[in-house]
Amino acid sequence: MTGTPSQIEYYARALRAPRISDGFRRLGDQARDAGWSHEEYLAAVLSREVSEREASGAATRIKAARFPAHKDLEEFNFDHQPSADRNLIAHLGTGVFLAEAKNVVLLGPPGTGKTHLAVGIGIKAAKAGHRVLFDSATGWVARLQEA
Known part of the structure; x- marks a missing residue:
């Protein structure tokens, strides 16, 4: 044929x-x-x-996530944040926590790289086929108050 x-x-x-x-x-x-x-x-x-x-x-999926900027996990500068656990961050980048239905919360003062890490992990998750939505803690609190 x-x-x-x-x-x-x-x-x-x-x-x-x-x-x-x-x-x-x-x-x-x-x-x-x-x-x-x-x-x-x-x-x-x-x-x-x-x-x-x-x-x-x-x-x-990356566009729908509404990330504030495009940040790759591999570009995170551990020299500026020596307390960040490289192995834990690498593990989070694998997305295993998603398959296990576990939450990840990044806490700390301003300027410690939380957004960079969250966006980097989120981008990896979106590339792996997961739907992602980004917002700050204040944004999530506002959403919860509205609901």
Whole structure:
């Protein structure tokens, strides 16, 4: 069975997989030139769709989280906050606490890096597929009072 480009585009729309329409021709040319099997070609097309979908989903979750700034956990300067436990922060970055349904609360005076750590952990969680919502302690208290 072969599909015409318009059929493939129709199937891609029906599956809500728009990146297939965008790349199947280019990947098809690459597959022919490299002598890929049908399975290798299909895997490449689907792999592209999945990775772009995951990246798009992560970007959407990060935007929806309403972080005050983009801070990566790896950029946290432990020299400025020597009391921060590197191993604990690295563990929190794995997101294991999410699977265990545990809470994490970062407490301390202003300027100690709580927001940086919270955003860094939140971004990692969003990239792993979790929905995240950021707010300060005052913001959460206000939400609770409204509720």
